[in-house]
Amino acid sequence: MSQDSFPAIQELDPLLVQEYLQDHPEFFVEHPELLATLRIPHRDRGAISLVERQQGVLRERVNQLEEEITALLTVAARNEEIYRFYSELLFDLLALESLDEVQQALASRLRAQFRFTRVRLMVATAPGSFAEADVASLLKRRLDGRGYYLGRLPAQEALGLVGIETGSVALVGLGEPGRWSGLLAIASHDPSHFVPEMGTMLLDQLKQLLSFRLQHRQG
Template structure:
């Protein structure tokens, strides 16, 4: 009799067992003794009970969530630091009295906070042209519709801008693209630091301030 019963159990397909358990989700609640007798293969511990397996999965999930929370807190802290930096830079620029001081504040602040290789503010003449003809060509060729270029440049274009041939750059057009007030060029030795998908929200604020401040200082 027992042999026939075992054969009948073996005849049950996996799909039938799975379907039954799905339709009877309280099965193990009604038969808790089975939880301790069920054994599940484990790569390190041989076989473990279903309860032990669930506990291990829960511990692993908790550890994963803790890592995600730690990562989110780290990102939030970094974003707050960046916000504070730009907020201070904004007020420092408001207090400047000359183009030379504007340039000094930009260079000192960006280099001190982010350790950029080069920071340069190139101001145009009253007709929106740069002293270096190469800059006029680079801006017409590289700037996007928002007035930015973020990424890598060929050495022949990057060198006139920031006096280096490698890394990546951020080009920020100050004022209208057709008649720019100035160009802010920031260079990093890291080729991947600046990329086209970067957020420019904080740079937008500095850009607007410079577009207002530079003409006043230039004609003051």
């Protein structure tokens, strides 16, 4: 076979080289001398060896993993702080005697902890009926089957309910669906604070406690 029948080196497909090396991981074990002679262009250091390049990639990956671990630990610490806050808040609310005290403590504690713009506990005058005539119809439109609405509201609805036109809200129906005994409305100026896909585990606990307090209200 003549030499011309072989493809020229410059015409060799890089993908074929990549696939060959992936299929033959022992290649550099059988040809260790290549590790010392191969040179790879580097943006800051000129040409470096393959081993140096591998070490650099590993260092970059280690740094990336360290940053990810730090971020996860930060999130975990924040989640623990929020969990502890809600646990203490629930016990404190149980110890209060009147609904007025519950409303005041709830608003002041949530606003101080999360810098919410408005925290409002609305109590129904009768099951499913509120002093503001439009509240019942708003709940019927907005609350899902579990009694939640998380996200943004049209400016007119948000202004009438929580006093701000922009941002995001959490609406929590208290009591039985369709016969709500109350509504907890929380507003944040941050449009992304409350979003439909967020979890409601902590709000579930607050919802149960407030529903219980409204059922056994003492004024």
